[in-house]
Amino acid sequence: MPVPKxxxxxxxxxxxxxxxxxxxxxRNGIDLPYANAAELRAAYAFEDLQSFLNLYYELMAVLRxxxxxxxxxxxxxxxxxxxxxxxAEIFFDPQAHTSRGVALGTVVEGxxxxxxxSERTHxxxxxxxxxxxxxxxxxxxxxxxxxxxPYLDRIAGVGLDSAEVGHPPAKFREVYAAAAELGLHRVxxxxxxGPPAYITEALDVLGVQRIDHGLRCMEDPALVERLVRExxxxxxxxxxxxxxxxxDTLDRHPLPAMLDAGLMCTVNSDDPAYFGGYAGDNxxxxxxxxxxxxxxxxxxxxxxxxxxFLEHDEPRRARYLAExxxxxxxxxxxxxxxx
Numbered sequence: 001m002p003v004p005k006x007x008x009x010x011x012x013x014x015x016x017x018x019x020x021x022x023x024x025x026x027r028n029g030i031d032l033p034y035a036n037a038a039e040l041r042a043a044y045a046f047e048d049l050q051s052f053l054n055l056y057y058e059l060m061a062v063l064r065x066x067x068x069x070x071x072x073x074x075x076x077x078x079x080x081x082x083x084x085x086x087x088a089e090i091f092f093d094p095q096a097h098t099s100r101g102v103a104l105g106t107v108v109e110g111x112x113x114x115x116x117x118s119e120r121t122h123x124x125x126x127x128x129x130x131x132x133x134x135x136x137x138x139x140x141x142x143x144x145x146x147x148x149x150p151y152l153d154r155i156a157g158v159g160l161d162s163a164e165v166g167h168p169p170a171k172f173r174e175v176y177a178a179a180a181e182l183g184l185h186r187v188x189x190x191x192x193x194g195p196p197a198y199i200t201e202a203l204d205v206l207g208v209q210r211i212d213h214g215l216r217c218m219e220d221p222a223l224v225e226r227l228v229r230e231x232x233x234x235x236x237x238x239x240x241x242x243x244x245x246x247x248d249t250l251d252r253h254p255l256p257a258m259l260d261a262g263l264m265c266t267v268n269s270d271d272p273a274y275f276g277g278y279a280g281d282n283x284x285x286x287x288x289x290x291x292x293x294x295x296x297x298x299x300x301x302x303x304x305x306x307x308x309f310l311e312h313d314e315p316r317r318a319r320y321l322a323e324x325x326x327x328x329x330x331x332x333x334x335x336x337x338x339x
Contacts, residue, residue, distance in 0.1 A: 002084030014271025069110025083280025157185030
C-alpha cells in the first residue's frame with residue numbers, strides 16, 4: 001500500500017480517461033473527433049497550458065447527466081484509493097458545464113451521489129471546491145457563486161483556475177470577498193505560468209489559504225521567506241509541470257530546493273488522465289527521479305493532511321497523520337549481481 005496522503009489539487013474533469021470518455025460519448029450519442037481511445041491518448045502531447053485546456057474543454061462535451069458525473073467521481077476514487085489517497089479535496093469547474101447547457105445542480109448532485117458516501121465505499125473522505133474560470137469575467141464568477149448557494153452544504157471552498165497569464169487574481173476580489181462572507185475556504189492557482197506577483201496578490205487581495213502550484217515563488221526570495229513564515233501550503237503537481245512544459249524535465253523540478261527552503265509543499269496529480277499519473281504515481285516519480293528520501297516523502301504526506309481543510313474534524317486529521325507516522329516505506333528495488 002502506498003504512503004497515506006491527502007490530494008488537495010485535483011480537477012475532477014481532469015480524471016476523464018479516454019476509455020470513459022468514449023463510453024460516455026456512446027451513452028449520450030456524441031461523436032468524438034478521434035477513432036478510438038488510443039488515438040485520443042496520443043493527442044495528449046501538450047505544448048503549454050493553453051494547448052491542454054483546448055482539449056480539456058473539448059472532451060467535457062461527453063459529461064451531460066448526473067450519472068456521467070457520478071461515474072467520473074467513482075472512477076477517480078477507485079484509482080485514488082489504490083494509490084494511498086485517504087482524503088481528497090476535489091475541484092470542479094461549473095462554468096465549463098453551465099456554458100454548454102448543463103445545470104449546476106446536475107454537476108453537484110451527480111458528483112455528490114458518489115462523494116457523499118466516499119468514505120464508506122472507497123475509504124476516502126472528500127470535499128468539493130468550486131473553481132472559477134479566470135479567463136471568464138468576474139461577473140460570471142459572481143453569478144456562479146450565487147447560483148451555488150443552494151448547494152453550499154456540499155461545497156467547502158472556492159478556487160481559481162484555467163488560463164493564468166493575463167488574468168491576475170485581483171480581477172476576482174469581489175467574488176472572493178463574497179465567498180469569505182459565506183464561510184467558504186479560498187484557494188487559487190498562482191505562480192504556475194503567471195509571475196510570483198500573482199502569488200502575493202492571491203494572498204493579499206483574495207485572502208487565499210493555500211496556493212495551487214506556486215512554483216515561481218522561487219524567483220522571489222522575499223516571497224519564499226513569507227510563505228515559509230506564514231506556513232502557506234503549496235499544492236505542487238510535478239508530472240503536470242513536465243507535461244505542460246512549466247518544467248523541462250522532472251529531474252529539474254524545484255521540489256527539492258523548495259523543501260530545503262522550508263516551504264510547506266504537497267504533491268498532487270492535477271489532471272491525472274492527461275498528465276500521466278495519479279497521486280501515488282507523482283510520489284513514486286519524485287522519489288525515483290529527484291531521489292527524495294523517506295523523511296522527505298513522509299514530510300510531503302504530513303503536509304498534505306496538515307494543509308487539508310479538516311479543522312472541523314481534528315480527530316480525523318490526527319488519525320490520518322498517525323497513519324503517516326506508522327507507514328513503513330518499502331525498500332527501493334535492488335539489482336543482484338552474478339552469483
